[in-house]
Amino acid sequence: MNPILFDSFYVEMQKIGVIKATQITKVDKTNEYKQLNAKKTSLEKTLESLKELKTKGGEISDYILLNDKILATEEQLQGLGVELGNFDAENEFCSVRLSLYEGATEKNISLVHRIKVALEWTIKYFAILVFSLLGLSLAIFVLLKIVDQLPLIKAISNRLGDEKE
Numbered sequence: 350m351n352p353i354l355f356d357s358f359y360v361e362m363q364k365i366g367v368i369k370a371t372q373i374t375k376v377d378k379t380n381e382y383k384q385l386n387a388k389k390t391s392l393e394k395t396l397e398s399l400k401e402l403k404t405k406g407g408e409i410s411d412y413i414l415l416n417d418k419i420l421a422t423e424e425q426l427q428g429l430g431v432e433l434g435n436f437d438a439e440n441e442f443c444s445v446r447l448s449l450y451e452g453a454t455e456k457n458i459s460l461v462h463r464i465k466v467a468l469e470w471t472i473k474y475f476a477i478l479v480f481s482l483l484g485l486s487l488a489i490f491v492l493l494k495i496v497d498q499l500p501l502i503k504a505i506s507n508r509l510g511d512e513k514e
Contacts, residue, residue, distance in 0.1 A: 389426065396422045 399419045496502055 392422055392426050396426065 396419065399415060399422060
């Protein structure tokens, strides 16, 4: 998207619904692009100077060192070409990330409705508690009656009673 059209796009996006939160992150890479271009120009001049020195006579060891410097400079230029390739179009110097959050409309809950829901909840869980306690009490009562009717328990309790006397 063309950065010039961003403001009109943002205004149109706001018309769609009720926006609760907006986050805009702008990353401007124009200076980085200019620095890479300046570095590229400097390396190209250095490469031309080194190639001119190559045409002049000298020792073989100097010639080999010069050739190594030329190769290193060409590698740096290739790396810069890749980095500059990230800036394909004119409008890619600046990127803007936009996040919009459109929340649901707020619901107003009346006091009568809140009281009704609280009362329903209270009655439901109170009834569950009462019936659970009633069931537990009944189960304990039945269990105690069964234990009382067992002859083995009576014999053990009689023996214990006899030993104490």
